[in-house]
Amino acid sequence: MDSIVLDGKQLAEKIKSKITKEIIEREKAGLSVPTLATILVGNDPASATYVNMKIKACKSVGMGSKYVHLDEKTTTNELLDEIDKLNRNEEVSGILLQHPCPQSIDERMAFDRIAYYKDVDGVNLKSFGRLSMKMDTFFPCTPYGIMLLLKEYKISLSGKNAVVVGRSPILGKPMSMILLNEDCTVTICHSKTQNLPEIVKNGDIIIGALGKPEFIKADWIKTGAILIDAGYNQGNVGDIEMTKAMSKSSYYTPVPGGVGPMTIAVLLQQTLQACKLQRTK
Numbered sequence: 001m002d003s004i005v006l007d008g009k010q011l012a013e014k015i016k017s018k019i020t021k022e023i024i025e026r027e028k029a030g031l032s033v034p035t036l037a038t039i040l041v042g043n044d045p046a047s048a049t050y051v052n053m054k055i056k057a058c059k060s061v062g063m064g065s066k067y068v069h070l071d072e073k074t075t076t077n078e079l080l081d082e083i084d085k086l087n088r089n090e091e092v093s094g095i096l097l098q099h100p101c102p103q104s105i106d107e108r109m110a111f112d113r114i115a116y117y118k119d120v121d122g123v124n125l126k127s128f129g130r131l132s133m134k135m136d137t138f139f140p141c142t143p144y145g146i147m148l149l150l151k152e153y154k155i156s157l158s159g160k161n162a163v164v165v166g167r168s169p170i171l172g173k174p175m176s177m178i179l180l181n182e183d184c185t186v187t188i189c190h191s192k193t194q195n196l197p198e199i200v201k202n203g204d205i206i207i208g209a210l211g212k213p214e215f216i217k218a219d220w221i222k223t224g225a226i227l228i229d230a231g232y233n234q235g236n237v238g239d240i241e242m243t244k245a246m247s248k249s250s251y252y253t254p255v256p257g258g259v260g261p262m263t264i265a266v267l268l269q270q271t272l273q274a275c276k277l278q279r280t281k
């Protein structure tokens with residue numbers, strides 16, 4: 001069947017060029033430029049790459065960035081102190097703590113220490129609670145990016161069976177809540193789920209969000225399904241066996257160039273929004 005590519009790269013560029021224009025306008029009007037603070041604890045190479053990409057993205061739209069790199073041995077209390085400093089810093093519009101932190105850190109406590117109005121990565125409990133209740137808030141960037149992509153292609157969601165494979169706090173769980181709020185019937189799967197292939201076969205929308213290369217097989221997919229691959233594994237491979245599955249789908253996201261660029265575009269968009277909410281000058 002004819003499948004349509006959900007081009008996240010293109011939509012992300014569109015969002016970023018709007019942000020660039022708005023920042024130029026702010027500068028002309030003498031208003032402050034948004035700044036994103038990123039915190040990396042430890043030296044995980046993948047996390048360092050993600051943080052670098054985010055810093056580069058800030059530069060590309062004319063946004064400021066502040067990088068805080070903490071030692072692997074940093075304690076939870078030391079991290080909380082750093083977050084408090086950034087919360088107090090008026091130059092900082094938004095704060096992103098790169099996940100995952102080293103095991104010794106209480107990551108939930110750290111996420112919740114980020115001031116709600118600077119939580120541009122949508123990771124604290126208040127943000128999740130408000131998102132779940134369909135209230136205005138900052139959203140976790142990846143699920144929100146996926147939703148913007150679905151909306152851009154005018155994909156109707158109401159009444160569809162959505163199967164989300166993965167239930168992490170930053171991805172699977174909020175994605176499920178967003179789809180539920182869009183009137184999908186949502187099944188959330190995880191590592192203890194039984195009969196996963198049967199459940200996936202029932203899905204009109206499949207979200208791959210587990211972090212295992214090509215784990216979701218093409219022969220589990222029903223013809224016409226919408227395939228969203230949030231997974232990003234070594235060798236530019238997603239969580240869905242996409243080369244075989246794409247021809248069965250009505251829409252699909254490529255890896256790379258689907259969900260990834262949208263995550264960054266949303267992060268920038270929410271940082272700009274945070275700046276506008278915090279600063280009148």
Ligand code: NAP
Nearest residue numbers: 142166167168171190191209210211230231232259260263
């Ligand atoms: P995570 O925190 O490790 O969570 C993985 C989830 O998958 C867990 O809920 C886990 O279940 C579930 N799972 C593991 N094995 C499974 C199995 N055999 N069957 C069904 N479910 C299984 O990962 P994450 O941070 O959500 O990331 C997931 C993927 O998305 C990774 O590839 C990551 O790189 C990617 N990602 C991409 C972006 C982007 O911008 N594109 C952003 C964030 C993440 P349990 O809860 O039972 O353990």
